[in-house]
Each structure stands twice: as structure tokens, then as C-alpha cells.
Amino acid sequence: MNDNALHTVEAQLREQVATYCESNNVPGFVAGVYHAGEQIVVAHGVANVATGAPMIEDTGFLFGSVTKVLTTTLVLQQVERGQLDLDAPVVKYLPELALAAPSDVNKILVRHLISHTNGIDADLYFPDAKGRDALKTYVEGLASSCGTMFEPGEQLSYSNGGMIVAGRLLEVVTGMSFHDLLERDIYAPVGMANSSTSAEQAILRSTAVGHFLDPETMAAKPTNMFMLPDTWGPAGGTPIGTVDDLLAFGRTHLAGGVSPSGTRVLSAELTTLMQQTSHDMATPNVPPMGLGWVRYPFGDTTVLAMSGASPGGVSILCVVPEHDLVFTAFGNNPGAIMLQDQILQHLLREHVGVQIPTLVTELAQDVDLAPYVGTYRSNQLRIDVSIVDGQLEERMTYEPADESQKRIFTEFAGGATSAPPQRYVPIRPGLFAPAGYPLETFDGYLRLLLVSYHDVRDGQARFHNAGGRLTRRA
Numbered sequence: 001m002n003d004n005a006l007h008t009v010e011a012q013l014r015e016q017v018a019t020y021c022e023s024n025n026v027p028g029f030v031a032g033v034y035h036a037g038e039q040i041v042v043a044h045g046v047a048n049v050a051t052g053a054p055m056i057e058d059t060g061f062l063f064g065s066v067t068k069v070l071t072t073t074l075v076l077q078q079v080e081r082g083q084l085d086l087d088a089p090v091v092k093y094l095p096e097l098a099l100a101a102p103s104d105v106n107k108i109l110v111r112h113l114i115s116h117t118n119g120i121d122a123d124l125y126f127p128d129a130k131g132r133d134a135l136k137t138y139v140e141g142l143a144s145s146c147g148t149m150f151e152p153g154e155q156l157s158y159s160n161g162g163m164i165v166a167g168r169l170l171e172v173v174t175g176m177s178f179h180d181l182l183e184r185d186i187y188a189p190v191g192m193a194n195s196s197t198s199a200e201q202a203i204l205r206s207t208a209v210g211h212f213l214d215p216e217t218m219a220a221k222p223t224n225m226f227m228l229p230d231t232w233g234p235a236g237g238t239p240i241g242t243v244d245d246l247l248a249f250g251r252t253h254l255a256g257g258v259s260p261s262g263t264r265v266l267s268a269e270l271t272t273l274m275q276q277t278s279h280d281m282a283t284p285n286v287p288p289m290g291l292g293w294v295r296y297p298f299g300d301t302t303v304l305a306m307s308g309a310s311p312g313g314v315s316i317l318c319v320v321p322e323h324d325l326v327f328t329a330f331g332n333n334p335g336a337i338m339l340q341d342q343i344l345q346h347l348l349r350e351h352v353g354v355q356i357p358t359l360v361t362e363l364a365q366d367v368d369l370a371p372y373v374g375t376y377r378s379n380q381l382r383i384d385v386s387i388v389d390g391q392l393e394e395r396m397t398y399e400p401a402d403e404s405q406k407r408i409f410t411e412f413a414g415g416a417t418s419a420p421p422q423r424y425v426p427i428r429p430g431l432f433a434p435a436g437y438p439l440e441t442f443d444g445y446l447r448l449l450l451v452s453y454h455d456v457r458d459g460q461a462r463f464h465n466a467g468g469r470l471t472r473r474a
Contacts, residue, residue, distance in 0.1 A: 115156075117289075
């Protein structure tokens with residue numbers, strides 16, 4: 001892609017973003033593309049409908065779970081410095097780590113924390129603590145609140161808890177707070193000059209807030225909660241920055257761990273290790289996992305990606321090593337994830353010539369639905385699966401542990417604590433698509449909408465997987 005081609009991309013991107021945002025009530029959107037030495041940033045709309053502040057090219061936003069790749073990079077820096085061993089038990093460094101029974105915490109290795117294979121059942125555990133001891137408070141609370149979903153290394157389930165434990169692990173081995181470490185060892189060497197870790201810092205510059213659609217008027221309204229508690233920092237609760245900053249971070253991973261300014265952030269060997277498959281569930285709705293990175297196959301091309309939800313917002317960072325490409329974006333309404341997927345596929349198809357195959361070619365008939373019926377649970381979440389009119393129907397219900405958990409989750413979810421029933425149709429035994437969606441919906445990032453079932457024993461599936469997250473048969 002030469003400079004003229006990137007200018008063409010910019011014009012197309014502006015039009016695509018404006019059209020989508022206006023027809024889907026997304027107040028503001030900002031996106032950046034780096035390719036082969038050239039870079040563009042496009043901003044549209046408003047950062048906050050309450051103030052009318054415009055979304056500009058250097059408006060800051062919550063990284064959300066994109067932070068998990070930064071946290072993983074921090075862990076591997078400590079591996080490189082000899083402070084951590086990926087194959088050592090976490091309790092070697094963090095002897096106070098305990099989980100609710102039944103679980104064997106001694107089997108959880110450092111590697112399991114950053115590859116989402118640790119089994120810690122804490123996906124909706126939101127202890128409300130602030131300040132220097134927030135992560136310590138989180139880890140202390142696991143002992144009474146959260147058990148394990150599976151044996152470490154046995155399965156893959158997207159793990160906020162694992163990343164937060166990794167953040168606490170970093171604090172213990174470095175003697176620094178997670179936020180100070182992030183600023184010293186990622187923001188500074190990468191050149192992320194406009195990134196911060198607190199609302200107090202972010203308020204001093206242009207910063208976007210999330211929005212939810214009013215169910216009656218469908219107008220976008222600002223979130224009542226800007227960010228998640230400090231306890232969620234390493235999983236994505238608190239870091240804030242700009243498109244330029246995330247492009248610089250993505251370019252660092254393109255360049256074997258060397259930042260755009262020439263500073264080595266991570267060894268080439270460990271940068272490569274992050275990008276290699278560490279666990280593969282062999283189902284299209286759960287792409288193979290590296291360390292920190294999710295490895296999305298688009299035909300023969302691998303897109304290293306991580307997306308991040310914040311209250312009323314969604315971010316994404318994609319790195320495509322084979323094509324020297326980085327794409328990152330933020331939209332301040334959850335519906336912007338569809339636009340991010342459209343832009344990614346457009347960049348791959350139209351600008352670097354990737355052939356994206358159809359992931360789901362047809363639906364199956366005559367699949368026995370009985371093995372999947374039942375109730376599945378994880379921390380504070382219940383999924384009831386039944387057969388209705390020859391299809392699977394799922395009812396998802398949030399069951400808060402206490403009023404504090406309920407308040408935080410409800411604000412994070414924009415007020416909803418349960419989802420309307422959703423019907424699913426079989427693609428093959430153990431793999432289902434939401435009914436009524438065109439099959440091409442699942443070719444890109446939105447393959448996460450597919451649902452899979454795993455480990456069928458005695459005619460019953462033990463696990464349900466939606467959005468990369470496992471629930472276990474109750």
C-alpha cells in the first residue's frame with residue numbers, strides 16, 4: 001500500500017465510519033491504520049453527548065481488554081529479566097493465592113494466567129477497591145468467592161481473573177504498583193505519550209466516555225460509570241490512551257519488540273512466543289490463543305487481535321505481521337464492534353489482498369440437540385438451554401453475589417442483568433449459530449457469536465462456550 005493508497009483508505013474510512021455511526025446511533029468513533037511505514041487516523045462525531053465535545057484524532061479512550069496484551073508484555077519482560085518463569089507455579093511467587101474449593105491452585109502456572117487456560121472462575125467478580133492495594137484485595141477475595149472451572153491447561157476460557165492475578169504477580173516481583181509499572185515499562189519505552197491509568201489524569205485532556213442506547217427512544221445516553229474499579233486494571237479496567245499510542249504499541253509487536261522510536265521493549269524471541277499458538281480448542285468460535293494475543297485465522301493470514309469492552313465503549317487492536325499492518329479503533333457505543341469488524345475485513349480484502357474464506361458454508365439438519373440441553377454456570381452467570389420448535393434456546397441470567405457486584409455489573413452492562421432468549425441452529429454437532437443471521441456475519445471478528453459445546457460424556461456436554469467463555473454444566 002503506497003502513500004496514495006493510504007489516502008484512498010482514509011477517504012473510504014471517513015465515509016464508512018460516518019455512514020455506520022449515523023445509521024446506528026454511535027455518537028463517536030476514532031480509528032487508525034499503520035501500513036508499511038505510513039499511518040492515518042480518522043475521527044468522527046462526539047466524545048460525549050452530554051458536553052458535545054468532539055471526537056478528535058487524539059481523543060483518549062479506555063483500552064478495555066486490549067490492556068491484556070500490555071499486561072502480557074509486562075509479564076514477559078519479567079521473564080526476560082529472570083524474575084518470573086513461565087512454567088513455575090504462580091504460588092511460588094504469590095503464596096497467598098487461594099481459590100474456593102474444590103480447586104488445586106498449585107497446578108496453575110504463570111503461563112496459564114496469560115494464555116487464558118488457568119480455569120479461575122472469576123469472570124464476573126468485581127470487588128470494589130481503589131488505590132495501591134486494589135489488586136491485593138482482588139486476590140484475597142478469590143479464596144472465598146471464586147473456584148475453578150476446569151483443570152489448568154485442560155481448556156481455554158477467556159479469563160479476566162487470570163490477567164488480574166498476573167497483575168498482582170507483577171506487583172509482588174517488582175515491588176511497584178501495576179499502574180507505575182505500566183507507565184515505566186510500556187508507556188515510556190513504546191512512546192505512548194498520551195496514555196494514563198486514571199480518570200484524574202485523563203480528565204486533563206480530550207477523553208471519550210461510553211454510551212448506551214435508551215431502550216425507549218434509541219438515543220445514545222452517556223454511561224453512569226466511566227471505568228471499572230481499580231481491581232480490574234490489568235484486565236482492562238483503567239488504562240486510557242489514544243489511537244496513536246495503540247498504533248505505536250502494535251508496531252512494537254510488528255517489529256519484533258522494538259518500538260517506533262527504536263527502543264527495545266521485549267526480546268524478539270518472547271515477542272514471537274506471544275504470537276505463537278499456546279492453546280487451540282479446534283472450534284471456529286474460539287480462535288487459537290497465543291500469549292495475550294488471540295490468533296484469528298482469515299484464510300492463510302493470521303490477525304493477532306484483542307478487543308476491549310468498557311462501560312458503553314468498545315476498542316480493538318489488530319496486528320497483521322504478514323502484511324506489516326496495524327489497525328486500531330474505539331467507538332463510544334457497544335454497537336461499534338460491528339463497524340470495527342467491517343473495517344478490518346475491508347482492509348484485509350481491499351488493501352492487502354487477503355482472500356477471506358466463508359467460515360460457515362451451510363447449516364446442518366438432523367443434529368441431535370439432546371446432549372446440549374441443561375443448565376450451565378460460571379461465577380454469577382446461569383445459562384439455561386432448552387429445545388423450542390426444533391432449535392436450541394438459551395436464556396442467560398446474571399445472579400449477583402451481593403449488592404456491590406450487582407451495582408458494578410449493571411452499570412457496566414448499561415442496566416441489563418439478563419438477555420432476551422436467543423435461538424440457535426446447528427452448523428454441526430457441538431457448534432451452533434444464532435438463528436436469523438446471514439452466514440457471512442461469522443466470517444470475521446463476529447465468529448465470536450457462534451456457540452460451541454465441549455466434552456460430551458454419557459450423552460451430555462460438560463461445557464458451553466459463548467464469546468470464548470466457558471460455563472460448566474450445573
